[in-house]
Amino acid sequence: MSENTEFNSDDLIADRNALDQINRQVVDEFRANGGKVGGPFAGSDLILLTTVGAKSGQPRVSPLVYFEVDGRxxxxxxxxxxxxxxxWVHNLRAQAKVRAEIGTESFDAEARELPRGERDSLYPRVVEKAPxxxxxxxxxxxxxxxxxxTRA
Structure with missing residues (x-):
């Protein structure tokens, strides 16, 4: 994604094709630059998460901001x-096994949805890092x- 790319997340949520295009650009830039991207994600910790489509069964790559909290x-x-x-949430709920990319490292992993109590105790820590x-x-x-x- 170029430094000048700006977008409104509400507009992208409504326009699936535009969201897919932005995501492809972020994925390409991430992979070309060792996990670094510019634009609205410059300086963010990004992970590429490859899930299996819950309906399609096809691999789906999502660039996501991640948060390291207590080594997690x-x-x-x-x-x-x-x-x-x-x-991607629906995909993870259907199949927890994923492929993750952070920086130049790629690894098999498993996703675990945090139960409500654990989620409620950790969500404020996420908000501290990204209001x-x-x-x-x-x-x-x-x-x-x-x-x-977590690594598989």
Whole structure:
């Protein structure tokens, strides 16, 4: 993604094709630059998560911001505070085995959705690191799920 690319997450959620195009650009830039990207994700810790489509059975690559909390890798299914979860959440709930890429490293992993109590205790730590995730939670009535990614 170029430094000048700007987007509104609400617009992207409504336009699946635009979201897919942005995600492909982020994935390409991530892989070309050893896990570093510019634009709105510059300086963020990104993980590429390859899941298996719950309906299609096809591999799906999602570039996601991750949070290291107490040595754990956490990802949040915020979808910008949309009332529905992103597709990758449904994929993880159907199949927890994933492929993860962080920087130049690629590894097999497993995703575990945190139970509500554990999620509720850790979500404020995510918000400390990225305050917009507090705004996302405030926009929706669903509890934004947290997943822990662990090496297989």
């Amino acid at each position: 890798i956490l990802i949040a299914g915020s979808f910008g505070g949309s009332p529905k979860a992103p597709a 917009q995730f507090g705004e996302y939670q405030a926009k929706t009535s669903r509890a934004i799920p947290l997943f822990e990614i």
